[in-house]
Amino acid sequence: MNNIIYRSIILGIGDFVADVLADGILITFKQGAPSELADYxxxxxxxxxTTNLAIGQTIKFGDFSYLITAIGEVATTNFRELGHITVRFDGKRQAELAGSIHVIGQAPTGLKIGDSIIIVAN
Structure with missing residues (x-):
């Protein structure tokens, strides 16, 4: 994999992540997330x-890969500073919320501790 601009490892999966994924959303946060958010x-x-998020990049969660189609105006800053991003699996071409990115594909299933989060500039 060349052009990797980001790499991290999933350390924990909140109790309600499966519920949020069922709605087509995945929320990430770096270690130390506020407890009221960590469950989600x-x-x-x-x-x-190493560079700003951009349309056309690929984000990977474990074995699942997604093409980024839209990026909210504060998504890069939030992700860089807090590891926080809301991924919406709907392929929309315009971000609904400032901290969201949109991707093409079904929400991942079976994510587990130890899976990688990788972003590749294509």
Whole structure:
């Protein structure tokens, strides 16, 4: 995999992540997320994002890969600083919320602790 601009490892999966995924959403946060949010998030080790998020990049969660189709105006900043992003699996071309990204594909199933989060610039 060349052009990797981000890599981290899932360290925890909140109790309600499966419910949120069933609605087509995945929320990430770096270690140390506020406890009221952690139950809804995939907590990860949070690596360095070496360039801004961009449409056309690929984000991978474990064995699942997704093409990014839209990026909210604060998504890159939130992800770089907090490891926080809301991924919506609907392929929309315009972000609904400032901290969201949209991707093409079905929400992942079977995510587990130890899975990688990787972003590749295509």
């Amino acid at each position: 998030c995939c907590i990860h080790s949070h690596g360095e994002l």
